[in-house]
Amino acid sequence: MSESVANRAVVFYNNKSLPTILSEELNLDTCYSSSEVVIKVHAAALNPVDFLLQGLAYSWLSGRGPKCFSRDYSGEVVKVGANVTDYKVGDKVAGMFKHLYGKQGTLCDYLILDPVKQPAITKIANAEHTEYDDYVVNASWPLVFGTAYQGLTNYGQKLGPNSKILVIGASTSVSNALVQIAKNHLKVGTVVGICSKNSFDYNKKLGYDYLAAYDEGSVVNNVKEIMKKNLNNEKFDLIFDSVGNSDFFGCINDVLKHKSHNSQYVSVAGDKKLNYSNPRMWDSLPGLESLKRYGPFRKYNYNLFLLQSDSAYMKLGHKMISEKQYMPAIDSVYNFDDYAEAFKRINSNRSKGKVVIQIN
Template sequence: MVRMIKVPTKTIDPRNPKKNMSNEVVTNRSVTYVNNTTPATITSSELDLSSCYQEDEIVIEIHAAALNPVDFITHQLCNSYIFGKYPKTYSRDYSGVIVKVGKNVDNHWKVGDKVNGMYGHLYGERGTLSHYLILNPAKDVPITHMVEVPKDENDPYDDFTYAAAWPLTFGTAFSVLHDFKKDWNSGSKVLVIGASTSVAYAFIHIAKNYFNIGTVVGVCSKNSIERNKKLGYDYLVPYDEGTIVDNVGKLKESELENEKFDMIFDSVGNHDFFPVIDHFLKPKAEDSFYVTIAGNNKYNYKNITWREFVSLRTILMVLNPFKKYNWRFGKPSPSNNFIEVGNEMIKKGTYKPPIDSVFEFEKYQDALERIMSNRAKGKVVVRMK
């Protein structure tokens, strides 16, 4: 559905050229919704580029934005009585070009700079699936200057597409490894549940190329094992042949000398290991962690409810002071340096953002359907220009 708001035609006064040039009105088209009963739709509004920003803000013309599961979760959990009846904009990852800079903005940011980052918001009127984004670069971090992605002559994507594809997923993976455990080394062992996700893709590259973790075991479908072997996993076990617990247990005995894991990282929503956690995760006193970014159950992104999102099991995980292991919910943390680490790894060629598919802005609904299908292998990106 497309709802267009017509931009009034400006009246030209030939006697006052200065007045004619005082406004720089553009049409800002965005994908928005009001609540969980309204579909995502394109809405348009006027934006005066000469006056729409504060002295500590910049205006970015967005070239590309990436979709993430959090977009669907927040949309389906949005109740107007709680979160208001104003239009709320999709997406958080972006790449684009600075077109306006406030006079109090650090001179690190200039008109014409190509930038990318993650714009954090819950139910914001500003989001990144929009042609223009206004933000304060000192507060709305992370933001960085784009770096060129090493490409071969057959690469179908440009730097704007790649730049929009990685901040949130890379930041989530980096924060899981960086913020909870500080002493990674070649003897460390990690189990990744959901080795085929975009966050897990970043996780394995960071684990091996930045933290030098010795052993990373991945869980995925049997059809994805060959693909994931190329990413750097030391061992892979299927979840669709036998049970996850049995398959990981056999690997642990046969290949890992029965040693337990320093971390179990769940990127899809799983609770199979909790009844036998002592057999797989090192003791709490040894600074081990079970970290999830998806809760304890796999979501159906087309039908998410508060009861499913905040289950009694999850509440007990958070509040139970007697649990014998460290349980954490992982999310990107702008306080660490993940944006700089990502840039360095991209420049070195040790991390290349995975792209599943790219859609033009008018085909945003196809992009939404693709990511909700749970079949995307890499990021789904929407091109604004």
């Protein structure tokens, strides 16, 4: 006798439709191939990119079918294909499920994936030293941790005790992961963060050596003052932008080392902060000034990148959480039926850390 279950998912159809719960019957005995596993999802984290994609989901671009939210997940393996060797029924796992306008996301009861094609998956890390259970903690970190790790390592950087990093948007979840990876894993000597004055105490505890306020005078002058007083006017090896900013391009040669040193300007957001809850397509396109940064006459390396699914950062995140070297910031946790409140929280721009939804 086949085993059928209800598989609920929070979906949207286009940029005009409201999110809704879609429930479909799923046959657990026939829904997966020999190379796939079925994961009963226990928790999923929300990311601003979900709402950016929803806002850009014109029917002519994304199709008319249902599209599921979220990429981060944690849960339990309940079915395993005959050709899968690394996972077995009962394994507790976490990961980042890569999709674009897919009917299957992670804000659902069951997730079906091929671990070879979706390699950002690992056994969940023990997080007993937090107020949250393991499922909540492990759903909160894969995307932001992976983004931070690849921003630190993707371009051949050899960062270490003599390196200096400037982080634009020190309070974001990605930057939260970045400073902990930089300090606790790569042993980077100096990390300078840019944030609001009110966030100084919070960010100091994460490991930032110096902080510059963006809401008190000129942020460029504030950073240059730190360089003068504390860094012997030495320039940065890496500038990492997690919010969307262009303040430093007018004086980039004063703050970032020449590209011959393999210095990097790495951004995950472009030149300006996007309105994730109400995005416009033309705002997400690169401008002429951005395109110049890829030209042959630039004196610095510029990279605007998206996270690639990889097992390397999942293994490192598992290790660092287990060894208490990294703890993801969690803002709040909601039940599945309260997803609308969770959406409001992340779109408020007031969350300090990840917004997680418990599904089972």
